[in-house]
Amino acid sequence: MKKPLIYNKEAFERNSIVLLTEFKGLPPPKRGKVRDIYDLGTELLIVATDRISAFDVVLPNGIPNKGRVLTQISKFWFNKTSDIIPNHLISTDVGEYPEAFWTYRDFLQERSMLVKKATPIPVECIVRGYISGSGWKDYKRSGSISGVSLPPGLLESSKLESPIFTPSTKAEEGKHDENISFGKVVEILGEELAHRIKKVSIDIYNRSMALAEKKGIIIADTKFEFGIDEDRGELILIDELLTPDSSRFWPKDEYQPGRQQRSFDKQFVRDYLISIGWNQKPPAPSLPQDVIEKTTEKYIEAFYRLTA
DSSP states (O other): OOOOSSSSSHHHHHHOOOOOOOTTTSOOEOOOOEEEEOOOOOOEEEESSSSSHHHTTTEEEOOOTHHHHHHHHHHHHHHHTTTTOOEEEEEGGGSSSSGGGGHHHHHHHHTEEEEOOOOEEBBBBBEEOOHHHHHHHHHHHHHHETTTTTTTOOOOOOOEEEEOOOOOOOTTTOOOOOBBBBBHHHHHHOOHHHHHHHHHHHHHHHHHHHHHHTTTEEEEEEEEEEEEETOOOOOOEEOOOOOOTTTEEGGGGGOOOTTTOSSSSHHHHHHHHHTTTSHHHHHHHOOOOHHHHHHHHHHHHHHHHHHH
């Protein structure tokens, strides 16, 4: 068995929660739903906190060590897919960061990435190999997802004949992404770039799906983000990659179409929020301790399954 990517298993598994970061002597970061982003001029330092969002709203609770899982899984996949398309990752070694961050080595190690600056493409690139979540709702209503017609008679969680590209808008925090057709992507990005991101997205999905299945995980669907490298002007993969935040991970040995699947991702949190009747608008309700603990277990299990 390969050595896990987490350099300090004891630190990884302890019950620590990081909701916000700020470093003395440095400008405050730009805060996303989960990540704090420090602008270093020609580069960015991305710190994955333990915040969690659902239905595009950040919840008040953190999930212990979630940021470590996200960072290390992204690192794993960036390494596995760099021959398909370049990505923004420069280093996860704090010793290679600017000196101002060295004081915070123990804090930053495992949950941060030094990356290239890029101009984000204004489209969420979603690939689905199975029909679930919002895709299942769209299919029941219209027989299609994002303008892609699908055969009649599919069940919830059915495997599709081949993966489909179902893009969406990139909504501001607190607003919901909306599915759009590939034709709309062409309008936004132009013919050449639209076809490029579609092909690369499906290629990465096929590569990752084949690898994950060998580890007992089905990647039902996932979301990619792309940007234009500000130095070279080339298309690169950015943000996170194939994590439990951006993907649906199912245990392969329990898969059965016609129902919802047990998952290793934050679907467990979504299901809880649906069960209590939350209207999916801010402010979000607090999560009970048992939901927090179970979610932590799911993230960590996904990490070790993939990287062992």
